Each structure stands twice: as structure tokens, then as C-alpha cells.
Amino acid sequence: MPASPTAVVVDDERLMREQLVARLKDAWPELQIIGEAGNGSEAIAMVQSLEPDVVFLDISMPGMDGIQAARAIARAAHIVFVTAHDEHAIAAFEQGAVDYVLKPAEPERLAVTCERLRSRLAQAPDPMDGLLARLSDRLGNGGVAPRDYLRWVQASVGANLRMIPTGDILFFRAEDKYTRVQTPGFEALIRKPIKELIDELDPKEFWQIHRATVVRVDAIEQVSRNFRGQQTVHVKGRPEKLEVSRSFNHLFKQM
Amino acid sequence: MNPDPRTPPGAAASPRAVPVSAVPASGARQSLRDVRELIVVLWWRFFDWLAVVSWKKLLLVSILGIILAGILQHPLPALMLIIASFIIKVVAGGKRRAELTADEATKRAETEQLERTVVEARMEALQAQIEPHFLFNTLASIDQLIQTDPPRASKMQQSLIRYLRSAMPQMREGSRPTLGQQVNLCTAFLEIMAVRMEDRLRPVVNVPEGLKSAVFPSMMLQTLVENAIKHGLEPKTDGGRLEIGAAIVDGQLTVHVQDTGVGFLPRGEGGVGLANIRDRLKALYRDRAELIIGVPATGGTCATIKVPYEIAPVST
Numbered sequence: 001m002p003a004s005p006t007a008v009v010v011d012d013e014r015l016m017r018e019q020l021v022a023r024l025k026d027a028w029p030e031l032q033i034i035g036e037a038g039n040g041s042e043a044i045a046m047v048q049s050l051e052p053d054v055v056f057l058d059i060s061m062p063g064m065d066g067i068q069a070a071r072a073i074a075r076a077a078h079i080v081f082v083t084a085h086d087e088h089a090i091a092a093f094e095q096g097a098v099d100y101v102l103k104p105a106e107p108e109r110l111a112v113t114c115e116r117l118r119s120r121l122a123q124a125p126d127p128m129d130g131l132l133a134r135l136s137d138r139l140g141n142g143g144v145a146p147r148d149y150l151r152w153v154q155a156s157v158g159a160n161l162r163m164i165p166t167g168d169i170l171f172f173r174a175e176d177k178y179t180r181v182q183t184p185g186f187e188a189l190i191r192k193p194i195k196e197l198i199d200e201l202d203p204k205e206f207w208q209i210h211r212a213t214v215v216r217v218d219a220i221e222q223v224s225r226n227f228r229g230q231q232t233v234h235v236k237g238r239p240e241k242l243e244v245s246r247s248f249n250h251l252f253k254q255m
Numbered sequence: 256m257n258p259d260p261r262t263p264p265g266a267a268a269s270p271r272a273v274p275v276s277a278v279p280a281s282g283a284r285q286s287l288r289d290v291r292e293l294i295v296v297l298w299w300r301f302f303d304w305l306a307v308v309s310w311k312k313l314l315l316v317s318i319l320g321i322i323l324a325g326i327l328q329h330p331l332p333a334l335m336l337i338i339a340s341f342i343i344k345v346v347a348g349g350k351r352r353a354e355l356t357a358d359e360a361t362k363r364a365e366t367e368q369l370e371r372t373v374v375e376a377r378m379e380a381l382q383a384q385i386e387p388h389f390l391f392n393t394l395a396s397i398d399q400l401i402q403t404d405p406p407r408a409s410k411m412q413q414s415l416i417r418y419l420r421s422a423m424p425q426m427r428e429g430s431r432p433t434l435g436q437q438v439n440l441c442t443a444f445l446e447i448m449a450v451r452m453e454d455r456l457r458p459v460v461n462v463p464e465g466l467k468s469a470v471f472p473s474m475m476l477q478t479l480v481e482n483a484i485k486h487g488l489e490p491k492t493d494g495g496r497l498e499i500g501a502a503i504v505d506g507q508l509t510v511h512v513q514d515t516g517v518g519f520l521p522r523g524e525g526g527v528g529l530a531n532i533r534d535r536l537k538a539l540y541r542d543r544a545e546l547i548i549g550v551p552a553t554g555g556t557c558a559t560i561k562v563p564y565e566i567a568p569v570s571t
Contacts, residue, residue, distance in 0.1 A: 012489070013392070013451050019399035039492065060388070062489040084391040104395035152521040154550060163519050163548035163556075165526070165533075185545075227289050 005121055008035040008050060010043040010066070011058040011082065016103060020056055020082065023105050028114040040064025047073045053121055056101070059083045059135075067135050074128045078120060080113060089135055149202035155181045155188035164188060166205060170219040170235045171242060172197060174212035184237055207251055209233055209244045223252045305340060306347035313344060369538045386481075396451050411450050418443035433567045434501060434510065435467030437476040441499060444477065448484055455494025456484065462501040462510075469508050470565040472539060478528040479512040479558045487516025487556055495555065508564040513557040519548060532560070 007024070011017045017036050024031055035050050037043040041064050047055060055077045059066040070079050081100040083089055090100065099113045152163040168183045174194045181188040190197075198208050208214045221236045223244070231244035231252055244252065305313070317337045324333030393415055400408030421440040438460065445458040480499065488494050495515035502509050529546065536544040540562060549557040 013396065014453060015396045015399045015451065016392075018403065019395070022399075022402070062491070084395055085387045103391065104398040148522045150521050151526060152519065152548070154519075154521060161550035161552075163521065163550060165530075225289075227286065227293075229285075 004030045004032055005054065005117075006032045006034045006050070006052040007054040007056060008037060008043065008046050008052045008077075009033060009056045010037045010040075010046075010061070010069070011056075012038050012061045014038075016058070016082075019103075020101075020105055023107055023110055024056075024114070027107060027110045028118075031114070040066065040069035043069045044072045047076050052077055054078045054080065054117055056080050056082050059086060059089055067132060070128065071132055074132070075125060078117060078125045079128065080117070089138065149205075150200045153181060153190060155190045157186055157188045162188065166201070166216070167218075169216055170238060171216065171240075172206075172214040173242075182235075182238065182240075207248075209242060209248045209251065211245060213242050215242060302343065302347055302350075305344045306351040308344075310344075313340065317341075392451065393447050400450075407450065411447060414443045414446040414450075418447060431470050431567050432473040433467060434462065434469045434471035434476075434508070437471050437473065438462050438467065438499065438501075441476050441480045444480060445497070452484075452489070452494060455491075456488060457494070457496045459496060459498040461498060466501050466503070466508065468566055470567045471508065471510065471562065472535060475532050475535070475560055476510060476512065478532060479560070482528060482558070483512050483514040483516065483556065486520070487514040487518070490517050503564055504561070506564055507561045509559060509561050511557055511559040513551065513555065515553065515555040518554060519550065519556045529558075536560070536562070 009017050009020050009024075011020070021033050021036070024033065031054070034052055035046045037046050039061050043055065043057065044064075046052075055073060057066045057070060057079055059081055060083070061069075066081060070081075073079065081089070082103060082105075083100065084103040090102075099116055101110060101113055150166060152165055153169065154161060154163055156162075164181060164183060170182045170184065172194060173180045173182070175189075177191075178189045179192060179194055179197060181190055194208070194212060194214055198206070198214055201214065204217075206214050206216055215233055215235065219235050221234045223231055223233050225231045229249070231249055233242040233244060235242065308316075317340070320333050320337060321330060324330045393411070397408050397412050397415070400411060418440060421436060421443065442458075442460055445456070445460070449456045449458055476499070480497070483497050488497060497512070497514045500511050500513070529548070533546050536546060544560070544562040547559045547561070549559060551557050
């Protein structure tokens with residue numbers, strides 16, 4: 001007879017951990033709860049040090065969530081996901097081999113889960129690669145989303161720091177050692193030079209038109225051109241005429 | 256920056272204005288096109304000036320023109336130009352009126368667009384009203400407390416009932432929501448979250464009694480509080496403080512939600528709730544309201560909504 005099976009319960013809310021521990025005790029008295037964790041990274045550390053057979057893992061947790069944590073521990077322990085309400089996740093589980101528990105865990109349903117786990121403990125844990133990828137897709141948290149352009153700019157307005165949505169910004173302009181951020185209502189300053197800023201802005205949203213100027217495409221009212229082919233950008237509601245340097249002329253070729 | 260080129264059209268059309276270019280033919284065509292554009296621009300500028308200038312001023316300019324032309328001994332072309340100007344002015348007056356009508360039509364279209372935004376925003380607010388995840392988690396917590404701590408279970412359930420009750424009337428149209436209603440809703444929400452998050456959430460509600468009858472749009476404070484917990488405090492292992500405050504600043508009702516959480520992330524997904532608030536503020540108040548996301552020196556985030564200060568009519 002092997003030693004009694006062990007488990008770790010992971011949930012960011014203590015009440016929820018208590019509840020699951022208490023109900024597991026009724027459903028599977030031999031199962032030893034050897035640890036409780038409050039977030040994904042704690043869970044990973046605990047699985048590595050305690051080597052439990054089973055991990056009950058909440059999906060939505062602060063910092064590292066259950067799915068990210070599962071990626072790291074799926075080969076080391078059998079995972080049962082716990083969730084309060086994630087229609088998408090539930091749809092994903094239904095196609096997979098791994099079990100899940102809905103909060104609050106109903107004793108009858110938990111008994112079924114425990115039964116399945118008992119029969120599976122002898123086998124190696126399922127690495128769940130397919131399921132985790134599906135879960136990530138469905139829950140829309142791929143983790144390494146390619147879209148990490150700036151959506152807000154942290155700038156000083158007078159003595160205060162503010163987050164300005166990029167959609168409010170008309171243009172950025174280099175001024176001495178600062179970069180001026182112009183919105184319809186006010187102007188703000190940031191320390192980041194245009195050269196660095198342009199790499200962090202969405203190229204679909206902002207165009208650099210000059211060494212010292214970046215303009216939001218949607219804010220452009222008109223582009224005028226003089227005899228020498230010198231282009232000038234006019235921005236909605238602002239008197240400034242923003243010069244386009246020759247090397248950026250191609251941006252407005254069709255106009 | 257770009258001096259208005261007042262060069263006479265004839266001079267510009269002369270061959271020496273053609274810029275030196277690798278492809279001379281296209282260069283010449285280019286500068287011809289420039290000249291044509293300039294003449295068109297100057298003509299329309301003259302036309303617009305005629306349309307708006309007063310008759311008195313036009314007469315004055317005409318007399319000056321005749322005197323000048325007399326000195327230069329070419330009175331006839333000047334006289335013809337003046338007569339033409341008067342005729343154009345009669346016609347251009349009509350053009351101006353047409354423009355004004357067009358402006359009005361545009362404004363009406365904008366108003367309709369705004370109204371649509373309001374309706375859409377209301378629908379979205381309805382959908383976002385009670386997050387199922389929140390509801391189920393809360394019910395699960397109550398379920399656990401019933402077994403371990405019945406008095407607290409009862410208290411939490413009462414908070415949930417209060418939360419649901421104050422969330423419901425917000426779905427109805429017509430009535431003007433008050434700051435008091437919004438604060439009650441958020442207080443109930445915070446009580447529930449404080450039981451669930453325990454000492455990781457330390458809420459402080461600091462709203463003067465006198466301001467509770469002020470008009471304040473629905474579901475905005477709630478969004479700010481949810482954001483502060485979800486993006487500010489929950490990701491922080493040891494949590495923090497969340498303060499709701501209100502004051503009158505420069506005649507405006509200023510309501511803020513400040514947390515000591517991890518701070519606002521300038522990248523990535525999300526921001527739908529905030530964008531929704533901004534759209535609704537614009538639809539309701541145009542330029543007289545704003546949402547400011549501040550970064551306090553002490554860390555965390557401070558979201559502030561400013562709206563015109565109005566007392567809600569007493570409903571019976």
C-alpha cells in the first residue's frame with residue numbers, strides 16, 4: 001500500500017481555500033492537504049518543494065494566474081482547475097481529459113472528481129499542452145500578446161503626473177530636453193526623447209513626420225504643400241503648422 | 256513657418272521658376288500645377304472675403320482703389336474689377352448662407368451621433384453591471400461562511416442584497432442618478448470585497464453627506480472602484496488602501512478613487528471601462544466634464560471624474 005496521496009490547494013481567497021479543504025476532507029478522507037498557496041508563483045514554489053500528487057488550482061488569481069502556473073507544474077502533478085464562473089474555460093475543459101470544479105464545490109460533484117483522481121494517480125500527469133493553449137485562447141490571455149504599444153502616456157501637467165490616453169494626443173514635439181505632449185485641452189511634458197518614443201507607439205496610430213515631431217494620424221486635418229514641395233501638417237483645433245521633413249514626405253504621397 | 260507666397264501669378268509661371276530636377280519635364284509640370292493651385296487658393300480667398308466683408312467696407316476699398324488707379328492712370332481696369340466685385344458679392348452672399356445651413360446640418364448630425372453613443376453606452380453599462388464572476392465568487396464565500404461563521408455570512412449576504420438592490424434602479428432610464436446612490440452601491444461592493452480579500456483591501460469612503468444629493472452619472476464610480484481592485488490591489492500580494500472621496504472644486508463636483516496598488520500600466524489590453532466613461536461623459540456633458548488618471552507621488556493610481564455640480568430634483 002503506497003503512502004496516502006497528497007494535495008495542494010491554490011486560491012487567492014482564504015475562505016475559498018478553507019471551503020475546498022473542508023469538503024475534500026469529507027469527499028476523500030485519505031487525501032492529505034500538505035499546503036495552501038495564494039497565487040501562481042507561490043503555487044509553483046510549493047509544488048517544487050512539497051511534490052504533491054494533486055494540485056487544486058484557481059484560474060483567476062492576481063499576478064500569475066492559474067493557467068500560467070499550470071504550464072509550469074502540469075508535468076509534476078495532476079491538476080484540477082477550480083473556477084467560479086468562466087464559461088469559456090468550462091467549454092475548454094469539456095473537450096479535455098483534465099477535471100475541473102466549480103465554486104462553491106458541491107460535495108456530490110467533488111466526489112466524482114476524487115474518484116477520477118484516484119484512478120489516475122498511478123499514471124503520469126497529463127502535460128495538458130493542448131488544453132492550456134486552448135484555455136489561453138479562450139480566456140484571451142495569451143500572456144505574450146504582441147500588442148504592447150503604449151496606450152497611455154505618463155506625463156507631467158504642471159506639478160502633477162497624469163496618464164494621458166494616446167487617443168487624446170494630437171502630437172509630440174521635441175523641445176529642449178523634454179518632449180511636449182499636446183492634447184486638445186492642455187500640454188504636458190515627458191522626458192523620453194522622440195527617438196525612443198517612436199518605437200513604443202503604434203505605427204498605425206502615430207507617424208513621425210520630422211526628427212522632432214510625431215503626429216497622431218487621426219488628428220491630422222490637412223497637409224499643405226508649397227512651391228518647393230515642402231509639406232506642412234495642420235492638426236485639428238491647433239494653430240501650429242508642423243513641418244514634414246523630406247525624408248518623411250513619402251507618408252503623404254497620395255494626398 | 257511657411258510664408259504665404261504672394262508672388263504675382265505671372266512671375267511664378269515664367270520658366271525660371273521651374274526647379275532644377277533630374278526629370279525636367281515632370282518638374283515643370285509640377286510647378287505649373289503648383290501655380291494653378293495657388294491661383295485657385297487666392298481666388299477662393301478673395302471670394303470668401305467678398306462674401307463676408309460689409310458693404311460699407313467694400314465701398315471704402317473701392318474708392319481707394321479708384322483713387323490709386325487714377326494716380327497710376329489706369330482707371331478702367333480698376334473700375335471693371337470693382338463692378339465685378341459688387342456682382343460677386345451679391346452672388347457670394349448666397350454661398351455664405353448655404354455654408355451656414357450646411358454647418359447647422361453637420362451639428363445636428365453630431366448631436367444624433369452623441370445620442371447614439373449614450374444609448375450604446377447605456378447598453379454596455381447594463382451588460383457590465385453585475386459581473387457573473389463577482390456574483391458566483393461572493394455566493395461561494397457566503398456558502399463557506401454559513402458553515403464557519405454564520406453571523407458574518409449573514410452580514411455579507413446583506414451587503415450583497417444592498418449591492419443588488421442599488422444596482423437595479425440604475426438600469427432604469429429617466430431618473431437622474433445621485434452621487435449618494437453611487438456611493439452606496441460602491442460601499443456595498445467594497446464590504447463584500449473586503450470580506451473576500453480580507454486585510455488585502457482597506458477601503459475608506461470619504462464623501463461629505465451634503466454632496467450625496469448631487470447628480471452623478473451611474474456606473475462610473477463603480478467602474479473606477481472595480482478597476483482599482485482588479486488592476487491595482489489584487490495583483491499586489493499585500494494589497495492596499497482604496498479611498499473614495501468627493502469635493503467641490505471650482506464649482507465642479509470632483510469625485511476620486513485612489514488606491515495604493517501596483518500603479519497604472521501604460522500598455523496592453525483593457526481600458527474599455529475607462530474609454531466607456533470618457534465617451535459617456537462626453538455624451539452627457541460635452542466639454543464640461545472630464546476623467547483624469549493621475550499618478551500620485553506616493554504610488555498607486557488616482558482616477559478623478561469632474562462633472563458640473565447640480566443638485567438632483569427631489570423625487571417623490
